[in-house]
Amino acid sequence: GNSVTQMEGPVTLSEEAFLTINCTYTATGYPSLFWYVQYPGEGLQLLLKATKADDKGSNKGFEATYRKETTSFHLEKGSVQVSDSAVYFCALIITSGTYKYIFGTGTRLKVLA
Amino acid sequence: GAVVSQHPSWVICKSGTSVKIECRSLDFQATTMFWYRQFPKQSLMLMATSNEGSKATYEQGVEKDKFLINHASLTLSTLTVTSAHPEDSSFYICSASQPDGHSGRGQPQHFGDGTRLSIL
Numbered sequence: 001g002n003s004v005t006q007m008e009g010p011v012t013l014s015e016e017a018f019l020t021i022n023c024t025y026t027a028t029g030y031p032s033l034f035w036y037v038q039y040p041g042e043g044l045q046l047l048l049k050a051t052k053a054d055d056k057g058s059n060k061g062f063e064a065t066y067r068k069e070t071t072s073f074h075l076e077k078g079s080v081q082v083s084d085s086a087v088y089f090c091a092l093i094i095t096s097g098t099y100k101y102i103f104g105t106g107t108r109l110k111v112l113a
Numbered sequence: 114g115a116v117v118s119q120h121p122s123w124v125i126c127k128s129g130t131s132v133k134i135e136c137r138s139l140d141f142q143a144t145t146m147f148w149y150r151q152f153p154k155q156s157l158m159l160m161a162t163s164n165e166g167s168k169a170t171y172e173q174g175v176e177k178d179k180f181l182i183n184h185a186s187l188t189l190s191t192l193t194v195t196s197a198h199p200e201d202s203s204f205y206i207c208s209a210s211q212p213d214g215h216s217g218r219g220q221p222q223h224f225g226d227g228t229r230l231s232i233l
Contacts (some may be wrong), residue, residue, distance in 0.1 A: 041229075043119070044224040089157070106155070108154070
């Protein structure tokens with residue numbers, strides 16, 4: 001079946017530290033991959049996306065590369081800020097039939113000043 | 114950018130009442146909208162896919178008579194929690210996708226800010 005596996009949190013880092021949040025997937029065909037961020041009490045915001053193998057999505061200093069060979073889409077940022085504290089969701093979309101999203105369980109990031 | 118508005122953002126009501134949540138796409142037409150439920154510190158659980166002009170498609174285990182979905186126009190979908198009880202208390206989030214054209218690659222979904230429902 002189709003699924004997304006994210007590293008469990010919470011992840012606690014000091015400001016300016018390097019961030020990696022692992023995400024791997026299983027899917028039939030070639031899904032599109034996304035990272036969403038959720039701040040407390042809010043809905044989800046699209047952070048970045050990649051639609052085919054070797055694509056790199058980037059936004060606000062965050063990056064993720066669609067790796068077909070390892071079925072991964074790890075999120076990275078070189079220097080985190082306190083304002084990056086949030087929950088991050090990895091997701092894939094199945095493009096056959098309805099565009100149904102499969103979400104990972106989310107990883108909570110806490111950045112300390 | 115594409116904006117999805119969800120209303121209300123927070124509602125508290127007595128057990129047994131029905132609650133309607135609205136989801137609007139403000140600057141695009143959405144033939145399909147999605148309703149999710151999120152429990153504290155957990156991921157989003159897809160409840161149903163709302164299709165404009167037709168019946169919603171519910172995920173396994175979701176009671177369609179309990180969670181009524183209406184998608185009467187290309188910019189509005191509503192979720193009504195009927196005869197709500199404390200166990201229905203949760204964070205409900207809607208989303209919508211812009212038309213994908215012919216790319217077949219899947220557009221990102223745009224999410225509302227969610228509705229926190231508390232049933233006393």
